[in-house]
Amino acid sequence: FSDKEYEDAGFKVTNDLSDCDVLLGVKEVPVDYLIPNKKYFFFSHTIKKQPYNRKLLQAILEKKIDLLDHETIIKENGARLIGFGRYAGLVGTYNGFRAIGLKEDLYELPKVETLADLDEMKNELDKITLPNIKITLSGSGKVAYGAKEILDHLGVKQVSDALYLTSKFTEPVYCLIDVMEYNKRSDGKVGDKYAFYKDPSSYISNFMPYAKETDFFIAGHFYGDGAPYLFTREDAKKKEFNIKYVADISCDVNGPVASTIRPSTIADPIYGYDPITESEVDYKSNNAITVMAVDNLPCELPKDASEGFGDMFLEHVIPAFYNNDTNGILDRAQMTSNGKLTERYSYLQDYVDGKE
Structure with a gap:
């Protein structure tokens, strides 16, 4: 918006x-632009101890800034309330179908960045016929x-995994x-989702049955540290292994989706992965897995993403300023206070100190 x-x-x-009492942004604020003793909301990309933003968190503490990270605006059960996830899913899936059309010379979808909004994007999808x-x-x-x-929207029929696999x-x-x-337990016992979230070490991947039956894999999961990879380079x-096209919206490089060996860009969103040589090739190569792994997908739908993000912030965060934070939204989200990490985020101290 202008x-x-x-x-x-x-x-x-x-x-x-x-x-200003509160400064609201989206991307990381450059260290030199941080104003001391202010309250900031933005994505700091520090809660997973990302090494490239250590100096940012150090500066926030030095300048006695109260940081509330959009990623830490959560419900009591830990579910995130704010984010661009929906738009990443929308654009990433569109891009995946665009890649299939280009690879197989079936149809040509325009890039999302050339379209006005989500409605126009969906209108383009209405013009194509998907292969079986x-x-x-x-x-x-x-x-x-x-x-x-x-x-x-495309009218693709959802089926149960039992039917899908057989x-x-x-x-x-x-x-x-x-x-x-x-995923499944390595000892053959029945798995439990919440136990898995706490400690995935007793689980192994159960993705291969799906890989045998799948042409197009859309990775929309959250991958937690220590969890099994969905498929490895050896699996591929x-x-x-039947997967020919991957839209890796999660985009964990050299991780749970073996074909994602680098992020791609909005300018050049598609590359090929040769499973035999484990290297990048032209996505049109016969033996290539076609990969779409853009890591900033919502930027392709800036207007819709901005409005959606704003709606979430208005619904979940703004009321907390006026109701004495009844639901603990601000309290849970606050990472720093008066030059120190809050108790909830004290696990970041060694990261701040450069010890890890």
């Missing part, structure tokens, strides 16, 4: 932020449901799988 659009909506646009493919979508959060929105179809179908479908070499 400055004029803010002014037209009745906002004063200024470069002087000295009298089987699609697996992993995940249970906002990303997966953004992806599901596109699949449902049947042939004469139309495109998809199945939605969560952690207890693509196996004769029965």
Whole structure:
């Protein structure tokens, strides 16, 4: 949105932020631009001890800034309330279908960045005819449901995983799988999702049955440290491994989705992965797995993503400023206070101190 659009909506646009109580942003604020003793909301990308942002968190503490990270705005059960997940799912799935069209010379979808908004993106999808493919979508959060929105818009029929794994179809179908479908206990006992979240060390991947049946894999899951990889480079070499196209919206490089060997870009969103040589090749190569692994997908739908993000913030966060934080939203989200990490985020102290 332009400055004029803010002014037209009745906002004063200024470069002087000295009298602001709360500064609201999205991306990381450059260290030199941080104003001491302010309260900031933005994605700091520090809660997983990301080494590239250690100096940012150090500066926040030095300047006695109260940081509330959008990632830490959560319900009591830990579920995130704010994020761009839906838009990543929407755009990533569209991009995946675009890649299939280009790889197989079936149709040509325009890049999302050239389209006005989500409605126009869906209008483009209405013009294509999908091949008869089987699609697996992993995940249970906002990303997966953004992806599901596109699949449902296209009229792809959802089937149970039992049917998916045992049947042939004469139309495109998809199945939605969560952690207890693509992981199993290594001792053969029945798995428990919440036990898995706490400690995944006694689990192994159960993704291969899906890989045997799937043409197009959409990775919309959250991958936690220590969890089994969905498929490894060795898995991808196996004769029965059938996946030809991957839209890795989660985009964990050299991780749970072996074909994601680097993030791709909005400018150049598709590459090929040769499972035999374990290297990047032209995505049109015969033996290539076609990979879409853009790591900033919501940027392709900036207007919709901004409005959606704003709606979530208005619904979940703004009331907390006026109701004495009745639901603990601000308390749970606050990472730093008066130059120190809050108790909830004290696990980051060694990271701040450069010890890990």
